[in-house]
Amino acid sequence: MTVLLQADNIAKHFGGIRALKDVSLTINAGEIYGLIGPNGAGKTTFFNVITGLYQRDGGDIVFAGQPLHVESPHEVTQAGIARTFQNIRLFAEMSALENVMVGRHLRSKGSVIGAMLRTPAVRAEEAAIKTKALELLAYVGIAGKAEVRAASLSYGDQRRLEIARALATEPKLLALDEPAAGMNATETAGLRALIEKVRADGTTVLLIEHDVKLIMGLCDRVAVLDYGEKIAEDVPAVVQKDPRVVSAYLGVPYEQ
Amino acid sequence: MYAQKKKIAGVALIGVALAILPFVIGMGFGNAWMRMLDFALLYIMLALGLNIVVGFAGLLDLGYIAFYAVGAYIYALLASPHFGLHWPLWAILPLGALVAGMFGMLLGAPTLRLRGDYLAIVTLGFGEIIRIFLNNLNAPINITNGPKGIAGIDPLAKNIEIFGYALHSLYLIYYLFVALALLIVVVTMRLEKSRLGRAWVAIREDEIAAKACGINTRNVKLLAFAMGASFGGVAGGLFAGFQQFVSPESFGLFESIMVLCMVVLGGMGNIPGVILGAVVLTVLPELFRQWAGPMQMALFGQTYIDPESMRLLLFGIALILVMRFRPMGLLPSSRRKAEFEHAAEEGVTS
Ligand SMILES: Nc1ncnc2c1ncn2[C@@H]1O[C@H](COP(=O)(O)OP(=O)(O)O)[C@@H](O)[C@H]1O
């Protein structure tokens, strides 16, 4: 089994709040890895740190065998980590298709001069970007919505579109921040099938989720954060029975 | 196939219209109107340049006129008795575009982290700094000739005679301007539908998401500043050759605001809208000036307000009316139109 992402002693604080206290975790290539924990536990902060949106205050990250440069988010995306956001962040006034086409930015190279002259190479690349984007829309199940403005899509479709846009960057690791939030049971089932398909097609998935049932059914391994600390990391069946996890979720003080 | 034919027919129609337009205007209304037509073309180029920065990338730039000034002074210095240089137009214009583009990056670089009102204030300051430099670079070495400006600039064209007909230089200048304006329109259209055009709009819509999509927002924003500025530089060079005189006075904040009005009024981000905005805002104030006097005479038998102030007053009223009745601009892009309708719906339901 190869390790895809190794995070060691990641620390992050906001003023007096220590949002992450030396969190270490290991994600293996090809797994669906769950990150759970009560509200405010630091899950999103962890995402923001590994994707370069926040600068960490301590710790090391090794991704695909290389130390991860996280000075700027686009470098992280270049290295192969793509993400979605807890509060969906689409390009609201662009069509669904254009949103995914933006995701191809990194994997295409048409220059400004090329665009002005509209060289055959640029035209071919543009056509390829469009084809790939349409494929991805079909892949996540919203092929019919290509020309719809992103902001007009239903909530579930917006989540799917965000996943398509992230996949367009050809990530090794797809990080999803609460993708099932606000979805009904049918939409959640569809999302679950989609995540399994993504994994089956070779992309490792890191999943933050509130829906414990979804996590337990879907993930190979799960880490639990509570007040910025990792309190458990194991297969779902073990984590589920861990008394510290139970108390963190139910709010009952844990006694040794 | 049919669509292709329709497109060719459309282009041909526009071509013929643009070719005969100066004769209709010039013969019908006189040379003053020809000058205005030429100015409208200059403003189209300027507005399309600013549209890249403000309309596409969403970066509110209030110092844009500085790049017009850079282009104009480059022409003035390289083709006038001031330094005794008389470079040809075809050499100066690309150089002007290049230098203005470099200034665009130079002034854009410190503002990369700023957005909205903060960006507007800083760019406003930069615009003024350039103007003040032009005003003061006459000592110890006289480069710009200070507030007196540079006169006697080589003209863009001379009056000529074809088949025995005298053709005023305004006509030749018109064709030169049309050609360059068309070039800028085509370039803008191609950029809009390119990987970089999408990146600009993505940054406007959500900068964090754009970064997460792998866009190097710093480089892409600098590119927007550079492209916009280079269009301004071309327009500036043409302006200098057209007026045969430049002075710092022509590049004040009011000019920046005027160009911004053209972009916003016409329909931010939408190329035909921006062109319309530029034409309307060049022609309207001029019309107001011409009508203000006679209209007062007819109504009151006496001129109460001098036509020059009346012009600004009417212009202000026209702006307010447009913003009241067509807040998304005269010809909004479908994207922006949807944005406004969406906002209106939300206003009703929430
Ligand atoms: N940008 C920020 N500035 C200040 N505090 C923050 C910021 N982001 C997160 N926090 C704080 O860090 C803690 C963890 O938040 P977060 O990572 O969003 O939790 P989760 O995603 O697990 O619900 C919370 O106490 C939150 O208030």
Ligand SMILES: [Mg+2]
């Ligand atoms: Mg969160």
